[in-house]
């Protein structure tokens with residue numbers, strides 16, 4: 001018997017080998033961690049009933065948080081829905097809940113652990129639910145960046161501002177270096193605050209990890225020019241920047257992006273305007289600058305929901321944010337005569353958000369109901385203290 005010859009491929013191992021989602025462990029990454037335990041079959045017809053029964057058995061001991069981007073099958077069991085920061089605060093306001101089941105991604109569960117009491121245990125139903133954007137800034141890379149800024153003689157003028165969508169390590173770095181956290185709703189207030197921390201003409205912001213939110217806020221909301229912004233690429237020596245470029249910049253943007261919002265393009269805006277005359281284009285500020293510049297309205301998920309609530313009957317909207325939320329909003333507002341479409345035909349769900357499905361939720365709730373604490377997300381005390389400092393600065397923003 002002869003075997004077919006396989007052409008020899010020149011495949012080089014990458015420094016960070018890709019892991020199958022849900023398999024093996026990469027302690028430096030938000031994803032790629034095996035989920036222990038026997039999950040119920042997705043085809044089990046009793047999943048909804050099982051989730052309901054386990055939740056009922058747990059009573060006030062459990063509080064289920066559902067991020068806006070979660071699937072409907074999961075959202076139906078959420079005690080509260082919202083963006084990551086609102087959910088973390090809601091959990092902290094429920095001290096009687098011993099278990100906080102966070103239907104979202106890893107960094108969100110970390111933030112909830114930081115903001116809740118030591119007695120409250122935060123559970124992520126699938127440990128493989130990470131965030132590709134948060135993964136784009138590791139603690140080692142950011143420490144190296146700080147060395148580059150120090151070498152260039154600018155570190156003392158730099159105030160870090162980190163987006164909520166970052167790991168606890170990055171939040172702690174931010175707290176340690178006098179910076180603050182921001183959300184997509186308060187990014188301008190956070191930047192205003194940061195520039196007030198030193199001499200306004202020389203102060204700089206290191207914005208982590210979403211370059212688009214940083215650039216959109218600086219240029220669209222604060223009147224800076226694109227030339228005031230440089231992009232620090234952690235995969236290049238010295239971030240790919242010269243000391244002169246770092247000294248001249250006002251905004252040093254980390255080269256990170258959301259793999260969902262970063263895919264909307266100017267073409268998608270032009271296409272939808274041609275397809276639906278009179279359409280209002282409303283996008284999230286994690287979208288690229290040219291998309292945001294071409295949109296009619298820009299804002300966080302909470303802003304998007306409020307804008308649609310206030311929209312007149314008969315209005316038409318193309319929304320550039322995660323598909324689960326857009327689909328839910330389209331269904332919710334259709335009876336009011338509001339036409340809502342997804343901005344792009346090819347952009348898909350956030351794959352890591354979608355890791356949390358009904359079988360994982362049932363498994364987590366039933367395990368807790370049986371007294372087994374599973375998939376706990378716990379931030380170590382030192383990281384927690386510095387991360388909390390950065391979060392508290394955000395809470396104190398005017």
Ligand code: SF4
Nearest residue numbers: 131132133258259350
């Ligand atoms: S939508 Fe983007 S920022 Fe949000 S969890 Fe998914 S990858 Fe991360």
